[in-house]
Amino acid sequence: MLTVSVISPEAVLFEGTTESVVAPAFDGQVGILTGHAPMVTLLGKGELRLGTAGQRFNVEGGFVQVVDDVVRVVTERASAV
Amino acid sequence: MAKGRELKGRIKSVENTRKITRTMEMVATSKMKRAQDRVVSARPYANALTDVISSLYSPDLAERFPLLRQVSAPKRVALVVLTSNRGLAGGFNANLIKQARVQIAELEKTNVKVEVHVIGKKGIGYFKYVGRELKSSRIDVTDRPTAENASEIVDALMKEFIDGELDGVYVTYSKFNSVLNTPPTTDRVLPVTPPVAKEGGVQRDYLLFPSAEAILTDLLPSYVRNAIYRALVETVAGEQAARRTAMKNATDNAGDILNVLRRTYNRARQAQITQEIAEIVGGAAALQG
The missing domain is CATH 3.40.1380.10 (ATP synthase, F1 complex, gamma subunit)
Structure with missing residues (x-):
């Protein structure tokens, strides 16, 4: 399981565990599962999906940081879908 | 009792101010x-x-x-x-x-x-x-x-x-x-x-x-x-x-002022009653005299 938090400048929008994260990176979607190598990638604009049936957010700008199955999605603008 | 009425007015006014500052505080x-x-x-x-x-x-x-x-x-x-x-x-x-x-x-x-x-x-x-x-x-x-x-x-x-x-x-x-x-x-x-x-x-x-x-x-x-x-x-x-x-201080101060004003008012009221009784007693004594 991944420990995921979705953070905007104003608040933490999501905190919890999911089995996967699909994030809109600057150059296309990036999928993250458990055991991912440490990574920092810039975000573009699009839909962030947590799990297969989990929550979705519209995000724009910012970055995703993955380290030891902890995923931080830090974005300038985010709203729940 | 001119002084008493004046004091009463001030008490009312401070009470109103205190109501406002207390609300602002909340x-x-x-x-x-x-x-x-x-x-x-x-x-x-x-x-x-x-x-x-x-x-x-x-x-x-x-x-x-x-x-x-x-x-x-x-x-x-x-x-x-x-x-x-x-x-x-x-x-x-x-x-x-x-x-x-x-x-x-x-x-x-x-x-x-x-x-x-x-x-x-x-x-x-x-x-x-x-x-x-x-x-x-x-x-x-x-x-x-x-x-x-x-x-x-x-x-x-x-x-x-x-x-x-x-x-x-x-x-x-x-x-x-x-x-x-x-x-x-x-x-x-x-x-x-x-x-x-x-x-x-x-x-x-x-x-x-x-x-x-x-x-x-x-x-x-x-x-x-x-x-x-x-x-x-x-x-x-x-x-x-x-x-x-600031508003907490203002509310507290209003309370202090009210205490002083009420005490002054009551003292004036009491003094007046005492004086009235003294006058009545004095009048009655003069009639009996």
């Missing part, structure tokens, strides 16, 4: 709680940004980023002064303005031209009074500042800084350490002081997309905007905390 308390929550919930973002920037930043990269450009002899800097739109908050605005004035004087002593940008009616009023020209002023930042407010304020300044028209940007705001500790503070926003990695933290080898440089180029402006956003929310929290304290 309103400020609830607003302060919400503002405090916003200060707290702004922290994870700042921490995450700081964390990543400090792990990617290395001093040899510094020269490549215009936002980190250190100027040895600044000629023109901008000072953003955050104040509130409303008064009745004790020394809150006065303290901020004093801090800004000291800062301006200090900068101008070294022959730096200071452009002043003011947020909030109270600050605008002061600088208008002393006749200082303001580069910009706005009063539309509410009790709930947004990240957009911050970027509206600082984006233009960042551009000027990159173009070399400005050599520094400072912000004067009220730092929110705790409810009772909100000192007016001036921070340098530009050039950015890159956060340093915490001692003992494990440095990880991240896969970086597209590259450390590109990520920093993107995140440094966010970092600057976030610094302003935090200053905005902390100032609002500080304002409400200051107003709450």
Whole structure:
């Protein structure tokens, strides 16, 4: 399981565990599962999906940081879908 | 009993004032709680940004980023002064303005031209009074500042800084350490002081997309905007905390004044009754005589 938090400048929008994260990176979607190598990638604009049936957010700008199955999605603008 | 009626009027008036200050105190308390929550919930973002920037930043990269450009002899800097739109908050605005004035004087002593940008009616009023020209002023930042407010304020300044028209940007705001500790503070926003990695933290080898440089180029402006956003929310929290304290004192003072007035009133009333009885007794005794 991944420990995921979705953070905007104003608040933490999501905190919890999911089995996967699909994030809109600057150059296309990036999928993250458990055991991912440490990574920092810039975000573009699009839909962030947590799990297969989990929550979705519209995000724009910012970055995703993955380290030891902890995923931080830090974005300038985010709203729940 | 002319004096008694006069006292009664004053008691009524103080009671009414106390009602108002007590209400304001309660309103400020609830607003302060919400503002405090916003200060707290702004922290994870700042921490995450700081964390990543400090792990990617290395001093040899510094020269490549215009936002980190250190100027040895600044000629023109901008000072953003955050104040509130409303008064009745004790020394809150006065303290901020004093801090800004000291800062301006200090900068101008070294022959730096200071452009002043003011947020909030109270600050605008002061600088208008002393006749200082303001580069910009706005009063539309509410009790709930947004990240957009911050970027509206600082984006233009960042551009000027990159173009070399400005050599520094400072912000004067009220730092929110705790409810009772909100000192007016001036921070340098530009050039950015890159956060340093915490001692003992494990440095990880991240896969970086597209590259450390590109990520920093993107995140440094966010970092600057976030610094302003935090200053905005902390100032609002500080304002409400200051107003709450001021209104609590006013309510307490009204209570003290009421006690004194009531005592004086009762004494006067009693004295009058005693006198009336004495007169009646005296009259009756004269009739019997």
